[in-house]
Amino acid sequence: MSRTKPEPIQVVKERRDAALSALVARVPYISFMGFEFERRGDELTAVMPYRPDLIGNTSLPALHGGALAAFLEVTALITLSWSMVWPKIEAGETVDVLPKFPKTIDLTVDYLRSGLPRDAYARAEITRAGRRYASVQVEAWQDNRARPTVHATGHFLMPDNRTSND
Secondary structure, eight states, X not given: OOOOOOOOHHHHHHHHHHHHHHHHHTOHHHHHHTOEEEEETTEEEEEEOOOGGGEEETTTTEEOHXXXXXXXXXXXXXXXXXXXXXXXXXXXXXXSSOOOOOEEEEEEEEEOSOOOSSOEEEEEEEEEEOSSEEEXXXXXXXXXXXXXXXXXXXXXXXXXXXXXXX
16 A cells, blocks of 8 residues: 655645635735734734834824724634634645635623734634634734733634535
């Protein structure tokens, strides 16, 4: 019995990056806000590059709480969607039909300290993912991951992806 030869790592990386880019491109708000996603294996890190128009309190200055909350929600949604796409990518499939996005049921945001005028980073952890419901915790930090700026817990209605693409 002969084993199939594994794909070159560059081909696998290109397939993963193409799927992530396609997923992110489906949300125009992500490019409007300038959010970016970096991938290492199946782990995603979201980046919110600093821009002066993201300042909410000019006297401190501090990042706008709404921008931070949106950053965390988008990070959770992309992470959940990525978790649906990842098994197909790893099976060697090209993801021509992307899954529907989960719908936010609620998002509770805890502002732990002022967001400084610099880049912010976030990672989401899926704490429960079923067929109909998912729970996600998201944490954002700036200079030191051990000192988070914002934390959120969100609940999401998972899409029925047995039907069409949208």
